[in-house]
Amino acid sequence: MPVLEVQDLRTYFTTLRGPVKAVDGVSFQVEKGQAVGLAGESGCGKTTTALSVLKILPSNGRVVGGKILFKGTDVVRLTEDEMRKKIRWKAISIVFQGAMNALNPVYRVGDQITEAILTHEKISKDDANERVRKLFETVGLDPDRAFNYPHEFSGGMRQRALIAMALACNPELLIADEPGTALDVIVAAQVLKLMRELKVKLNLGMIMITHDLSIIAETCERCVIMYGGKVAEYADVVTIFKDPEHPYTQGLINAFPGIRAPRSELVSIPGSPPDLLNPPPACRFHPRCPYAMEICRKEEPMAIDIGERHFVACHLVTKK
Numbered sequence: 001m002p003v004l005e006v007q008d009l010r011t012y013f014t015t016l017r018g019p020v021k022a023v024d025g026v027s028f029q030v031e032k033g034q035a036v037g038l039a040g041e042s043g044c045g046k047t048t049t050a051l052s053v054l055k056i057l058p059s060n061g062r063v064v065g066g067k068i069l070f071k072g073t074d075v076v077r078l079t080e081d082e083m084r085k086k087i088r089w090k091a092i093s094i095v096f097q098g099a100m101n102a103l104n105p106v107y108r109v110g111d112q113i114t115e116a117i118l119t120h121e122k123i124s125k126d127d128a129n130e131r132v133r134k135l136f137e138t139v140g141l142d143p144d145r146a147f148n149y150p151h152e153f154s155g156g157m158r159q160r161a162l163i164a165m166a167l168a169c170n171p172e173l174l175i176a177d178e179p180g181t182a183l184d185v186i187v188a189a190q191v192l193k194l195m196r197e198l199k200v201k202l203n204l205g206m207i208m209i210t211h212d213l214s215i216i217a218e219t220c221e222r223c224v225i226m227y228g229g230k231v232a233e234y235a236d237v238v239t240i241f242k243d244p245e246h247p248y249t250q251g252l253i254n255a256f257p258g259i260r261a262p263r264s265e266l267v268s269i270p271g272s273p274p275d276l277l278n279p280p281p282a283c284r285f286h287p288r289c290p291y292a293m294e295i296c297r298k299e300e301p302m303a304i305d306i307g308e309r310h311f312v313a314c315h316l317v318t319k320k
Contacts, residue, residue: 228284
């Protein structure tokens, strides 16, 4: 049984102009010890999908359809109290985007982690503090720095501290939202290496949210390519990079330079991401797709398995 299975998830935001269909029929699953990447342009629904899993959406957002099964339990049906006591931190935790601003600047880092532990587990404060020191060791930080203030940490140290906080209650699934944001390439590489090591050491299921396909290639076994709140393509990472079938996936890969490839001009995807308040009819990618056909403007493509759990939502594939 997968540790997490998302089935036809639909999350909408209520606005004065109407509903914004931020996530509109997303499906994927995460096995224990497996990392799954959610990739796509800004605004495609990656972070909203993650926030839906933990039910920490803004006040105007709600899950209007689908299931989010954690070890068989549909968290969509759980109450706020059940989510707080059973799911958040203890079962599923998240490393939020932006390490520079995610920690409270007026509290010591260790105290913030201790608070999370004491909120969810019945242990003494001394035991919680000792766990914080061990967590710092686990993520490669000096335990003697555990009770320093955030301003005394570098960006990379703050990111490691956030990972330690996410692991504080021994979750089975870890969500990382743009873990390399605002970090230089050397520090970002160290953080990603740490996350790969923790995934193996702790047998963690992991969801990696990023717009950078190179991060997906380094850290994940499977990849979900999202566009306009929907899944365009879903397959193992090697297949995504070597045999992409959806025109949007092909466009994303062609927009990235290859250090071993012949020098050539990068090919960008024309146009802009869709307005999810009033998305294009049928296939949401058709206004930007170089291969768009008449059926693409009239009928929404369904995701089909073209072999070895390689799912593609494109009429070009169904025409083969």
